Amino acid sequence: xxxxxxxxxxxxxxxxxxxxxxxxxxxxxxxxxxxxxxxxxxxxxxxxxxxxxxxxxxxxxxxxxxxxxxxxxxxxxxxxxxxxxxxxxxxxxxxxxxxxxxxxxxxxxxxxxxxxxxxxxxxxxxxxxxxxxxxxxxxxxxxxxxxxxxxxxxxxxxxxxxxxxxxxxxxxxxxxxxxxxxxxxxxxxxxxxxxxxxxxxxxxxxxxxxxxxxxxxxxxxxxxxxxxxxxxxxxxxxxxxxxxxxxxxxxxxxxxxxxxxxxxxxxxxxxxxxxxxxxxxxxxxxxxxxxxxxxxxxxxxxxxxxxxxxxxxxxxxxxxxxxxxxxxxxxxxxxxxxxxxxxxxxxxxxxxxxxxxxxxxxxxxxxxxxxxxxx
Numbered sequence: 326x327x328x329x330x331x332x333x334x335x336x337x338x339x340x341x342x343x344x345x346x347x348x349x350x351x352x353x354x355x356x357x358x359x360x361x362x363x364x365x366x367x368x369x370x371x372x373x374x375x376x377x378x379x380x381x382x383x384x385x386x387x388x389x390x391x392x393x394x395x396x397x398x399x400x401x402x403x404x405x406x407x408x409x410x411x412x413x414x415x416x417x418x419x420x421x422x423x424x425x426x427x428x429x430x431x432x433x434x435x436x437x438x439x440x441x442x443x444x445x446x447x448x449x450x451x452x453x454x455x456x457x458x459x460x461x462x463x464x465x466x467x468x469x470x471x472x473x474x475x476x477x478x479x480x481x482x483x484x485x486x487x488x489x490x491x492x493x494x495x496x497x498x499x500x501x502x503x504x505x506x507x508x509x510x511x512x513x514x515x516x517x518x519x520x521x522x523x524x525x526x527x528x529x530x531x532x533x534x535x536x537x538x539x540x541x542x543x544x545x546x547x548x549x550x551x552x553x554x555x556x557x558x559x560x561x562x563x564x565x566x567x568x569x570x571x572x573x574x575x576x577x578x579x580x581x582x583x584x585x586x587x588x589x590x591x592x593x594x595x596x597x598x599x600x601x602x603x604x605x606x607x608x609x610x611x612x613x614x615x616x617x618x619x620x621x622x623x624x625x626x627x628x629x630x631x632x633x634x635x636x637x638x639x640x641x642x643x644x645x646x647x648x649x650x651x652x653x654x655x656x657x658x659x660x661x662x663x664x665x666x667x668x669x670x671x672x673x674x675x676x677x678x679x680x681x682x683x684x685x686x687x688x689x690x691x692x693x694x695x696x697x698x699x700x
Contacts, residue, residue: 344403361387373419443490452492463502465519476501572606584619587629591640601644627657
């Protein structure tokens, strides 16, 4: 079931009032038409780009019975559809409403592709099953490979959900444990591999016992360490190398959530967000840097929404290189010796397109292109 985020203030927002006035309809009707547009876009304009659709298409999408041009122009004038400089049309703040769903669909599509590749790789599945036998590597029960639907049915699962299709990253699992773990890491799911089989325990080797189609009943496979480990877990040899340490995505996520309680919690780091975090980590491979940065963010009233447009920074915005530099330079306040409230401190952001960036081919609004910017 598809869903979008719908802010409770939408019904009384000035933009909604303007849309209702332009169309000579009630506020509840205006809210309904806007939601119909969003729901339709989830299937037919998933990137928020409406350029290939005309007024009649949009009118049909929301079940508008009057003049299509009237609705079309009202949505643009009220600020719910943005007309870009290149002539394209995009739904205003689309990623804020449907971004989680878009990321979820993308992740599901990628997962299905990986699953298909896994099951088509008979050499890989045979190697995994030869090593693990018929034993679920999470709960230790014997799985039933003939059961295609039940909880005890046999399947394969990824230790690291974002890892590659390899013998070291794939284990035999019962369907119940695979469903429980989902697309999470072992730590996130609160699970671990059976005794002596924890990939984060570098001093152990993997030994599986049970019915095993291999010649030897016990098989030992060298252990691997996930690439998302805290800084203090990095081996000395790794620290002495010229390359930056592995990106601790989970540590950065937890650090943001605990240090910046005034902002929306980050539930996961994947897709384009993962790319941005990796880039910032490559520039500043130190958790202390991120802690200090997040403390400055939390101390900035401007970034928390106390500005003339009620704009509030997001984690993705904070991971933009240019934005990170400006926050650290004190242009939004938050420093001990600077502007305490940060209101009006960034003179560079008074322009129409200030603070905006492009994602999946359409413009995303930040501080100067938000809900309060209705024209």
